[in-house]
Amino acid sequence: MILWINGAFGSGKTTSAYELHRRLPGSFVYDPENIGYFLFKNMPRRLRMKDFQDYPQWRLFNYEMLKDLAGRFDGVIIAPMTVTHPEYFDEIIGRLRREGFEVQHYILSAERPVLEKRLNKRLQRGETWAKAQIDRCLYAFTHHITEEKIMTDQLSIDDVVQEIASRSGLVLLPDYRSPLKKWKDRMFTLLRHIRK
Numbered sequence: 001m002i003l004w005i006n007g008a009f010g011s012g013k014t015t016s017a018y019e020l021h022r023r024l025p026g027s028f029v030y031d032p033e034n035i036g037y038f039l040f041k042n043m044p045r046r047l048r049m050k051d052f053q054d055y056p057q058w059r060l061f062n063y064e065m066l067k068d069l070a071g072r073f074d075g076v077i078i079a080p081m082t083v084t085h086p087e088y089f090d091e092i093i094g095r096l097r098r099e100g101f102e103v104q105h106y107i108l109s110a111e112r113p114v115l116e117k118r119l120n121k122r123l124q125r126g127e128t129w130a131k132a133q134i135d136r137c138l139y140a141f142t143h144h145i146t147e148e149k150i151m152t153d154q155l156s157i158d159d160v161v162q163e164i165a166s167r168s169g170l171v172l173l174p175d176y177r178s179p180l181k182k183w184k185d186r187m188f189t190l191l192r193h194i195r196k
Contacts, residue, residue, distance in 0.1 A: 002070055002101060003168060004093055005080045006145070007108035008137035009130035010118040012152055012160060013080035016108065018189045019161045023172040026075035032062045032092075033081060053083065059091045066092070070101045076170065082133075084140035104168045107141050107149045108160065114153050122190060157186065 003020070005013045021027045036052030052058050069077050083089050096103050110118075115134050141149070150163050158175070165172045177185065 001168070002066055002077045002079060002096065002103045003164065004083075004103055004105045005078065005108060005164070006083055006105060006141075007152075008110070008115050008134050008141070009082060010115040010122070010134075011108035011110055012118070012157060013082070013108055014193050015157050015186055015189055016160050016164065017078045017080035019157055019186075020076075020078055020164060020172075022185070023161065023175060024076050024078075024165075024170060025173065028069070028073060028075055028077050030066065030069060030077050030079045031081070032058075032079055035061050035065075053085065053088055059088055063092045063095055066096060067099070067101065070096070082137060084137050084145065086140075086144040089145050105147050106164055106167070107145065107147060108152050109141060109149045110151070110153045112138065 003017075005017055007013050017029050021029050035058050036055075039052050039055050039058060040048055049055060066077065066079065083092070093103050093105055112134055116131060119128065119130050148167065150160060150167075152160055155163070162172065164170075175182075
């Protein structure tokens, strides 16, 4: 099974993905974003696009990698990634489904002020690229990609993780970490995924 966790920037995709990974033995977090950074670093500056998802190679490579992993890996593959373009969604997720792979897709949703507050906590104060994408994301998840949504405004990360697991028919291991240990683990995940 592939779990694709979608949503606007600041919705909790990455944190939820790694919390699921901690509580699902034999799971694997696959980060589609890494291919985008690879393309940027291996492309002459004048050929770079503003959004790496616009590269056909990004979409094709992620489709091929997920297809290969899903065909050979017997655990749950967790992919946290914002995808708002319906054609790009279809090129990866739609194509995998048409070929018989089980892809559970969830949109983590929240109101704009909540997303802004969360991004501020990620040291993204002021007008940042991620904040500038909020309206585009909210529009896309209302009009173009409208699959299962999980409203996260009033939910903790633990609640979100449990909701994803319940909807997917997955049983999570109990979480015996102290609140401090949880906080440290989540901060480590956050800091590790801050991009320059």
